[in-house]
Amino acid sequence: MQTAFETLTSDDDGRVCKDISDKACKEQPANFLRHAAALGLSKAADGLADPKLVLAWLMTHLGAPAGLVGLLVPVREAGALLPQLFTAARIRAMGQRKWAWVGAAVGQGIGAAIILLAALTLSGVTGGLVILAGLALVALSRSVASVAYKDVLGKTIAKTRRGTVTGLAGSGAAAVTLGFAAVLMVFSDARVVIVLVALGLAALAWAAAAGIFAGLSEERGATDGGANGWRAAIENLRYLREDPQLARFILARGLLTSTALAPPYLVVMASGAGGAALEGLGALVAASALAGLVSSYFWGRLADISARKVLILTGLTGAVALALALGFNAAGLAQTIWALPLALFALALSHQGVRLGRSTYLVDMAPQDRRAIYTAISNTVIGVVLLASGIFGALAALAGPQATLTLFALMAITGAWVAYGLTELAEA
Template sequence: MLEKLYRYLNNEKENRVCLDITEEACKHVPKNYFIIMFSNVMTKLGDTLSNPKTVLTWLMSYINSPVYLISLIVPIRESGSMIPQIILVNYVNKQAIRKWLWVVGSFLQFLSISSIGIIALNFEGALAGWLIILAIIIFSLSRSICSLSSKDVTGKTIPKTRRGKLKGYTVSVSGVLVLIAGLYILYKSKSDATISFYSSIIFFASATWLVSAIIYSRIKEFPGETVSDNKTEFNTLSKFSLLKTDKSLRDFVIARSLLLCSALTAPYYVLLAQEYIGKESYLLGLFIIARGIASIISSPIWGKLADKSSKNVMAIGVLMASFLGIITFIIISYFDSVRQINWIYPLAFFILGIAHGGVRLGRKTYIVDMATGNKRTDYVSVSNTVIGLILLITGGLSALVSLISIEGVVLILSIFGLWGAYKSYKLPNVE
């Protein structure tokens, strides 16, 4: 049944495609394909229900955490999962089997997200904000382990020309679950929009990482390339020299750093809605529903396009996010009556969800396809660490600017996004 479904989803009628994986791994592709899909569906559901751009922004605002702390949660969560990778990569490269690293990282994410629910129930104000940020830091460190290991596990178990579709189907299926969750939140918001309700959402989100860890442990992974302890050329600092010697990696990192507008602008759309519409809980449900529908509609399309040209997917996605940000700035700044219409904010978030889905799926497919073995792991660790540092800097600056003008942050990030679209388009195809 898995074989038939795999062939149907990938339009594979004759011999199985095994590009860029071993013959041994090729025998288990259908089973691994769906294990990776279902485990990632669960984590993506958890990501959405504990997303710093929507749920955590809403939750921290609800418990009266300062705006500057709310502005920091996205860059801290994203950069915290990236910066440590340059240190962790040496350990990861010594492991012939890497799925267990992902399992441990997923379990630690379960614990850290659970703690956010406990904090929300027992604290408020600046203290609650700082405690939540501490939990996010722990979550991000755990996520960095998963990020490093998952790229290599996918590269070892899933062939080229199938990886983009896998990510697309994963996001689409998770989008259905997100839509259901959003509708439930919208329904409950009429009668039970309390801190206990929001905390229960966080507790449910945390459980998805526990379930995902159990599913992921069933992957059939074969030993891959490793690095011995005495191989000195693979020390931490030397990996940064790849940015100087490897033009392909350097161009990708530059392009990716300019794509951050699709991620960093998201919480500001939520804050704008709260500022001009209010903190009505039904809006949170609409934001989550918008994200779910965006994933369902766009992800399979992005996935198919990414298997043909992932760099074009990156360019199109960030172009959408940039134009949306510029239009949003104009509306907020010059059209007082329009900015008070409650449905325009979920609509903007829906468009941003489509755009960010393309950026995210495109760059993930690109980095997996552009290298193999430990070179792939080195590429991932170097690019993620550099992007993490850039995120901290831009996130800190955005937090300062947001104290003056929230819509101004959206405009500045969107202008950088236009440059990112051009740099992405100029990258070479790796498919």
């Protein structure tokens, strides 16, 4: 394990630690591999049950109304973020927060199983509603996992290794998703069976991740300040006033959500009213997975050097990707076989960097005793922003997807500018 750890982190001395205890330092090689395996399995399950592509295609196949299909992304994203402000204090009351992540992984597995059962036995409105219910359980479980994971990561992995372990997990998961896409493209006539099998594998992957993470060596942490409820949530919001860097980080992250919200509008722009773009499910999944595969480890290593620069670069990259998509549309190329996957690939490169950069910057920025709280504040505020995605949908309906994508491009550029004003933690 020590050799594997040193190879993956490009270190001559794997026991050089920053920001963690001596005991955690000794356990770091084994913990590093457990983090990579458990998080990789969880991310792979996310790819196999991707709401933006896979579940949208499945609900359309089952005859669910378009209105229900449109709820997939808001339920998934906002459901994973909004509850966090109210669960952070409860998680803080746990001496070992890894158990919160383990329970959350089990919950996500159950949610995936509900979605699979609905796909096997239901259709139409009922099938759509049950799939949304299963996705809501996945999202709520993920909200717990997100808060707990960053705190456990900060306690068990040294400061200069955190981006690397999350990037490694992302690359492995992207490879699995890319294989899934290849199977979809090769056996396109069996798409329904392949998607159903993928949902079953996602449920099993989350169960396996829970088992692996349960074996993590985590020291008991401070549990004071663990009261839960609305009062604790409101009190936590004071950190937005007390820590200007936290407020600026959340503003940058909010603007960079454009990289997550834009893909459905690329599909709308390419397919028009016929919705034909969903017929190329394999190509869309492949473009997204390939972007994660080729960029996750790179973004992770760069985040360990400067997470701030990652946020700047990914904001600019996202704006360029959206400008490219708009240029394809203006040239009449949006409905060609290569334009949509290429635009999605470029946008997914950017979004992957945003996810790794924001996670690494937040863990490095937050004081040890506030990591879970800062994570919850950030994610809850962003959850509100994502709920407002319905406004963007109305804008697309009124002004067309081109106007919405132009707005997203401007948000990405502004997000890069706001990130430029963040403190450079690599020099701290």
